[in-house]
Amino acid sequence: MSGLYERLEEYCNSEYYPFHMPGHKRRSLTDMEPYRYDITEIDGFDNLHEPEGILRIAMDEAAELYGTKKTYFMVNGSSGGLLAAISAVTDNNDKILVARNCHKSVYNAIYLKRLYPVYVYPEYIPKMGINGGINASDVERKLRENDNVKAVVITSPTYEGIVSDVRAIADVTHRYGAVLIVDEAHGAHFSMNEAIPESANQRGADIVIQSMHKTLPALTQTALLHVNGNVVNVTEVEKYFHIYQTSSPSYVLMASMDKCLDFLKSDGDNMFEAYVRRMQAIHAHCRKLTHIRVLDSSIKGKYSVYDMDLSKLVISVKGTGYTGHMLYKKLLDDYKLQMEMASGDYVIAMTSVMDTEEGLLRLFSALAGIDRDIRVYGKKGVFVANDEYKAENAVVINTFWETDNMEQERVSMSHAPGRISAEWIYLYPPGIPIVAPGEMITGEIVQLIHKYNESGLVVRGIQDKSLGYVNVLKEDFKALKLGRL
Numbered sequence: 001m002s003g004l005y006e007r008l009e010e011y012c013n014s015e016y017y018p019f020h021m022p023g024h025k026r027r028s029l030t031d032m033e034p035y036r037y038d039i040t041e042i043d044g045f046d047n048l049h050e051p052e053g054i055l056r057i058a059m060d061e062a063a064e065l066y067g068t069k070k071t072y073f074m075v076n077g078s079s080g081g082l083l084a085a086i087s088a089v090t091d092n093n094d095k096i097l098v099a100r101n102c103h104k105s106v107y108n109a110i111y112l113k114r115l116y117p118v119y120v121y122p123e124y125i126p127k128m129g130i131n132g133g134i135n136a137s138d139v140e141r142k143l144r145e146n147d148n149v150k151a152v153v154i155t156s157p158t159y160e161g162i163v164s165d166v167r168a169i170a171d172v173t174h175r176y177g178a179v180l181i182v183d184e185a186h187g188a189h190f191s192m193n194e195a196i197p198e199s200a201n202q203r204g205a206d207i208v209i210q211s212m213h214k215t216l217p218a219l220t221q222t223a224l225l226h227v228n229g230n231v232v233n234v235t236e237v238e239k240y241f242h243i244y245q246t247s248s249p250s251y252v253l254m255a256s257m258d259k260c261l262d263f264l265k266s267d268g269d270n271m272f273e274a275y276v277r278r279m280q281a282i283h284a285h286c287r288k289l290t291h292i293r294v295l296d297s298s299i300k301g302k303y304s305v306y307d308m309d310l311s312k313l314v315i316s317v318k319g320t321g322y323t324g325h326m327l328y329k330k331l332l333d334d335y336k337l338q339m340e341m342a343s344g345d346y347v348i349a350m351t352s353v354m355d356t357e358e359g360l361l362r363l364f365s366a367l368a369g370i371d372r373d374i375r376v377y378g379k380k381g382v383f384v385a386n387d388e389y390k391a392e393n394a395v396v397i398n399t400f401w402e403t404d405n406m407e408q409e410r411v412s413m414s415h416a417p418g419r420i421s422a423e424w425i426y427l428y429p430p431g432i433p434i435v436a437p438g439e440m441i442t443g444e445i446v447q448l449i450h451k452y453n454e455s456g457l458v459v460r461g462i463q464d465k466s467l468g469y470v471n472v473l474k475e476d477f478k479a480l481k482l483g484r485l
């Protein structure tokens, strides 16, 4: 017996406070007991794959609330939504323009549909060591340079809460005859209050995917796929929706979505009003810290950042004696505050309308304490990898799905520079590839991988967890280039 249940029970009865998803923060909107409410498609409960009754009504109400043409309940997260959306608007071997900082599921869709990705890169915010927004003029340049791009996919907001100018990107995308898909997995709460960014649904995107479970009080795996405008073939979306959803969607999950939508309609305005006030206060307190910096709306208008989601607390220790991982461990061990993730120089605390004032105060007083310690710690610049590696200009020799049938070999990491990767290498979260199969491994990438590892972050994807070896293609890139390009 693994003891998973007992461990969960113990954890949930402990004093650890969740600054991570799901957005319900382990507080229920209902008295729902999962075993008592877990049914299947019995009479009176409709069928998600052919909704005509109660689920049809629930989804139509969701479309009304979000101001969309059509909205679908997804029980397989935004991952399922992104797979369905990309599959629906492309044919095999089509070209797709993708923001490089997209989630793994976008790459999975490219893999399954055998698409040719063209990458557009977000701007980079050096003082925080994070990605900024996607610039519409970069999207336009890529569309001009590449014929017949069927779809553009961007992530807005990012994991860090950075919102791109979706309206400008939508205009450019439509001018070139492509469809705009916005991964708004972290923005299901958008448009719910004036101080919270407007959703891509209101800014010209054709398909928008949102994880309800990330930022709203709904159970893990719940998500929404929205269709807007007239360019998307809804029948195709539904075809892939059926492919990527289980044939046994959980009524417990769907009921939690329904309850969450009720909550937004009935109490949303008041709850979001109070939440925004709490978050504005915490951002104001954080601005007074000496060493720790928290990303806030002052970034708007720079680095292609159109807007900023105040629900994300991106807490940076860049330029101090701490790394993101050290801050994460300190908050966890000394203050019993569980963060969503740690990266090189920062941690992310995810907040939601369900956070208590007490929880937020605990976080702020922990940060104030650590801010004082950092001065004692003294040493500057422990982790600087993000200064050196900006995830720009991946050297794509062939697409990752083309590498499947190519001969591979294992080489030591020190001999990897100049070779073509046969593996995915990424940090999770956020799941954005550092290198994808078919791309050249540079010396810079090898250095970065070691730095991440040394600073306590887990580098994933790669088979050799000790990071001594990496699988690469046998042929060198010159031969491949001659053969294919």
Ligand SMILES: Cc1ncc(COP(=O)(O)O)c(C=O)c1O
Pocket (backbone or CB within 6 Å): 076, 077, 078, 079, 080, 102, 103, 105, 155, 158, 159, 183, 185, 186, 211, 221, 222, 223, 429, 430
């Ligand atoms: C930007 C982004 N898109 C999509 C996803 C996938 O969402 P889900 O976990 O709901 O499948 C994630 C998950 O973390 C994400 O961060």
